[in-house]
Amino acid sequence: MNSRISPAVPRPSLTLRRLSVLVLTAATLAATAVPDSAHAQASTASANKRYDIPAGPLDATLNRFALTAGVLLPFQPADAQGLNSPGLRGEFSVGEGFNRLLAGTGLRAVPRGGNEYRLENAAAPDISRLPTVQVAGDVVEDARGRVEGFVAQRTASGSKTDTPIVEIPQTINVVTADEVAARGAISLSQALRYTPGVSNRGYTESYMLADETTSRGFSPSPQYLDGSYLPYAGSLGGASQIEPYSLERIEVLKGPASVLYGQNQPGGIVNMVTKKPTDTPVREVKLGLGSYGRVNGALDVGGVINEDRSLLYRLVAVANTGDQQIDATKGQRLFIAPSLTWRPSAATSITAYLQLQRDDAVQDYQALPHIGSLLPGPGGQRISRDFFGGDPNYNDFYREQQILGVDWSHRFSDSLQFRQGLRFVNVNDRYKGFYLSAFASGAGGQSDYSRALRTKIDWQQHNTVLSLDNNLEWRSASGPVQHTVLAGVDYRRFDRRYDGYNAYSVTAIDLYNPRYDLATADPVLTTNWHDTVDQVGFYLQDQMRWRDLILTVGGRHDWAGIHNRDQFANTQTEQNHSAFTGRAGLTWLAGGGWAPYVSYSESFVPIVGTDFYGSTFKPTTGEQIELGVKFQPPGTRALASFSVFDIRQKNLTTTDYAHPGFSVQEGEVRSQGAELEIKARVFDNIDVIAAVSRADVRTTKSNNAASLNKQAVFSPPWSASLWANYRLPDGALKGLDIGLGARWTGSKYGDSGNTFRTPAYTVFDAALRYDLGEINAGWRGAELTLNVQNLFDKEYISNCNYSLVATTARNARWRQG
Known part of the structure; x- marks a missing residue:
């Protein structure tokens, strides 16, 4: 629904790093042993x-x-x-x-x-006499911890166990903290721009209030923090937004994931792994300036507290403020995240952490109408890419977000381990603004394409999630077969309170010469919801290895109870759903780093409501068949993955034309495509990221003949990206890193009826980083960085608002089961 043209956004910053001698000494000892x-x-x-x-x-x-x-x-x-x-x-x-x-x-x-x-x-060994040896390709990496460079080798998102990525029979894309920093991403959406098959769900690239993504054509992609569900309630408000500087890695598990995580869309999930206390000392301070008066600072410190190394700490903090591309828009964030780890013994570890975040902003989230942006408006005019469709004296947004987590693990023996994760997430926000609803009427009742009616909104939302995940991991052998068995039970309670104030079709705004001193009606309460969703799931998984074959089999049964209260209409709805989902995948470690695989996986999402006969709707179901191959050359820091997939989501609601006002479950959507991603370190001083994706997403079953076999508009059928980072090894510019990236988005249909297309476009990004220690040894550890998004200030249309054709009152909220 959104379209905006992104500007060049240079973001220079001064980064102070100090590496401990203990870290360098330990690395040398491990290498030379x-x-x-x-x-x-x-x-x-x-x-x-x-x-x-x-x-x-x-x-x-x-x-x-x-x-x-x-x-x-x-x-x-x-x-x-x-x-x-x-x-x-x-x-x-x-x-x-x-x-x-x-x-x-x-x-x-x-x-x-x-x-x-x-x-x-x-x-x-006498460390002072030992040479430094670089060990490549066999660095012990923690799947829930930091990754050095751009190439992750292990993951916990794909199996809830610490497993090599090449052994997971589904596509997993990992964006590391080093990659986020190298590209200067300041949001999750920006961090995922070079990830294949992921798009921003039809919102403009300038939209900064939330990170709503589409994976393989399905949206929204559910978000998790350290494996725990984050609240989402649709469109504007109620969604948490995680500060990317607080993360060690971002992992996108493609395809259905209900077997491990419960109710989810079939396109996949996004799991973010937070920075936690570590034995290795961390000392980092960042100060920066950016376009539109942006000022930012960040702090990351941590290490060991006591002599027996049983207590560790970490403190991450961020503060920023500044204007944004769209006229009158601005944003401000305060964020702090302390954490503490206690290791009473070598077998037990307890980590507690807290995140406190406050966001204040003036935002304009919507797309421009296709008449005036994609197509010329009256007199051949084009709407300014800085156009603000709200009112600077009314638009406002704030979000208060708190996350409390406790992780506990205990190893009973070398083969048996218990893990528990407890999370409480609290999001309280309020959005005041306008959205364009229809073109105004002109002379003779014809549409006036120079003016647009608006809906004035005041949406207040308070969402909480309490989640608990317990699992037991058991490694054993039965004859020649090695087993990694995971058995677990998890619980999730999602509580949502929403007050929606709306004023429909208020005073029109001139799209080419906007005035903000015109009186508009005040919004009135039209929606008042209090919804709760309780989910309990039992899951069992076995990763079986026999020689070079790995068979992954898992199953899960969920019970979901939904209680919706429409307090404005004074009605209540209660529904109970249960579903079994499974996954099976076979991976062959063929040698030389090659790992072909095939898998089948399932998902489900409950739907609230009943049909004409009063029967409750069944959950939607998702099924995916995926074939692929992963390649990790021995002795290198490189990983390539290629996959082809076929996803079908069934039991979608569609119009019941025999009974107007009701729906039937006869809809189906199919996504077919392929993805390629390559991440590699070449010659020890070049990092490369390359990606290509194809997704043909169509409605295959519907009572609405006009939508049958039409392509979805949320994600482009084709996209590709390339990023290269080069470190000068010697010479006068030694210590300089140069990064250059290109993002290509193919042409796509601009409306659900597939009547027009938005053109393809390519955007370039760039980065520079210089180690000031090459100038003066006393400055060692200080770096100067510059990040530029949309390097050549290209004007392009990412999405169009095509729906300004009717004045029907509407409430753009999505009610989740």
Whole structure:
């Protein structure tokens, strides 16, 4: 529904970084404890086996390694008491595996002949005499933690277990914190601009109040924070907006995900992973200036509190203010997020965190009408791209957002672990403004395309979500088959309160010469809702590995209770739904980094309401078949994925023409397409991101013949993007990073009837970063960065408002089941 032309937005900032000597020393020790290079270790020797052993107590990791490797390692428990191992993930020989598991412990495994080894004390290395060795491709990465660079190798979103991305039988796109910083993204929508198959759900690219995305043609894509559901209630208001600077990574799981997360749209979910306390000291301060008087600052500090390293902390804070592209619009944010981790033992970890956020803004969210933007208006005029359709003396927005979370994990043994995540999210906001509803009437009753009637709104919303997820992960073996079994139960309560004040068809505004001193009627209360949704789900998943084959099978049963109170009409509706969803996928680790896969997955979403006969609607269901291949060359920081998919969503409501005013569940939408994404570090100083997507989304069943087989308008059928970041390794400009990106959006239909198209467009982005330590050693750790969006100030139309054809009163709110 929205169209706007994005400006060039330079965002220079000064970033102060200080790396601890302890971090550099630890990295050197870990690298030099293994005499072979990473490339040699990743070779496909016949004696190599693949291991997936998480970090933990040394005795447990050694026992698990010996069992998997088929070797004997007798030792006394006292030999490993109080020692921890970083874990082992990847393909290694027995000797290489022992070297990594024992790195930094002062121990080594010595062969005794046959398949038996013994533990011995190893002389501690003299760190001052050891050369620095770069280890590539086998860095132990935490699926719920930071990623160095642009290429993530592991994920927890696709299975709720720490699993290599290549082993998940669905597409997963990961945007890391380093990528967000390199491109200067200041919202989730901007962070996902280079992700294939994701678009901004028809809103303008200048829209900053919320991050409403479309994945594979379905919207809205549900959002999760550390695996917990975030509130969404549609359009303007009630939706949380997560500060991107507070995130370690953003993960997009494509396709139905109900087997792990409950009710969801079939296009996929977006899971954001927050910054948490870490052993590695963090010291970062950012100060910046930007277009339209934007001023921003950010702080990220953390580390160890006490000597036994059982208490860790992290503090993230953001403050910004400034105007925006559209006339009279502006925004301001205050954000702070403290967190604390307590590790009473090597087996137990408890993390508590809090987010407090306040947003104040004057916004204009809507698209321009297609007559006057895509097509010339009266006298060949075009509406200014800075046009403000509201009233500077009336438009207003505020949002208060609080998130409280507690994560607890306990490892009973090397094979059994319990995790619990508790979240409470509170969002309270109010939006005052206007939206264009229809062209005004001119002489002779003809439409006056120079003026538009508006609806004046005052929408107040208060949404909360309480969620609890408990799961038990058990790793075992039955003969030659290795199992990772996940069993869990989760609960979600979504409470929504909404007061909608509306004044329909108020005084028209001149689209080419707007005046804001014209009197308009005050909005009156027309909608007053109090809705609650309770969901309980039980899920079971088994990731089974036999040699190079991984079979992932999961099932889930949900019960959802919906209680809707229309307090304005004094009516109540209660509905109960239950649904079973499943997923099955097969991945083949074919060698050389190749991993082809095939999968089937399901989703469901409850629908509120009844048909003419009083029967409640069944939940909509989604089904996806996906075939793909992932490629992760051994010894490199690179990951490529290609997939083709077919998604069908059934039981959609459509007009019941036999009984006007009612609906029947005979609608169906189908999305077919393909996606390609490549992320790689090349020659140690070049980072590349490339993506191409195709999605043909059509209504395949409907009582409305005019909509049959028409393409959806929320997402473009074709899109592509390319970003490259180059670090000058030497010379006079050593320390300079240069980034350049291009985003291409293909032509798409501008209305649901497919009567006109918006043209394709390409937008360029750029970034510069310079390490001031190359000028003066005393400035080491300070960086100067510059980010520019829409480098050449290209004028383009991302979306059009095509619906200014009737004066029918309407309330653009979506009521969610």
